[in-house]
Amino acid sequence: MNLSQNTNLTLKKTKARPKCDLCFKSFSRQSSLKTHITTVHKKIKNYECPYSNCNKRFSTNSNMRRHVRIHEKNNKLHIKKAQLMESAIDELEAIRKHEENNFNQENNEHSKDQQY
Ligand SMILES: [Zn+2]
Ligand SMILES: [Zn+2]
Numbered sequence: 001m002n003l004s005q006n007t008n009l010t011l012k013k014t015k016a017r018p019k020c021d022l023c024f025k026s027f028s029r030q031s032s033l034k035t036h037i038t039t040v041h042k043k044i045k046n047y048e049c050p051y052s053n054c055n056k057r058f059s060t061n062s063n064m065r066r067h068v069r070i071h072e073k074n075n076k077l078h079i080k081k082a083q084l085m086e087s088a089i090d091e092l093e094a095i096r097k098h099e100e101n102n103f104n105q106e107n108n109e110h111s112k113d114q115q116y
Helices: 004-011 030-041 061-115
Strands: none
Touching: none
């Protein structure tokens, strides 16, 4: 019987993974465990949305950033909308003026016709 193989198996090194004392969940990194404790067990929300009209708070920086992206997207949409509106108004104004001119010209011609 060759026992060396068996002993090798039992001696196989298992790196101690950081474990949560509260729910016994193990994590690959110490930092992951820390975020787990603060977000899951302490429910700490340290990250506040930087937008003054929004009071939302987040437990992690990445969650907060994900949320901020929504604001940024909305802002861009607003700007684009405003720009589109402006150009549309300019165009309408140009058409209106053009039509006005045509109308006046036609009227002048008609009044001339009536006079003669
Ligand atoms: Zn836990
Ligand atoms: Zn916000």
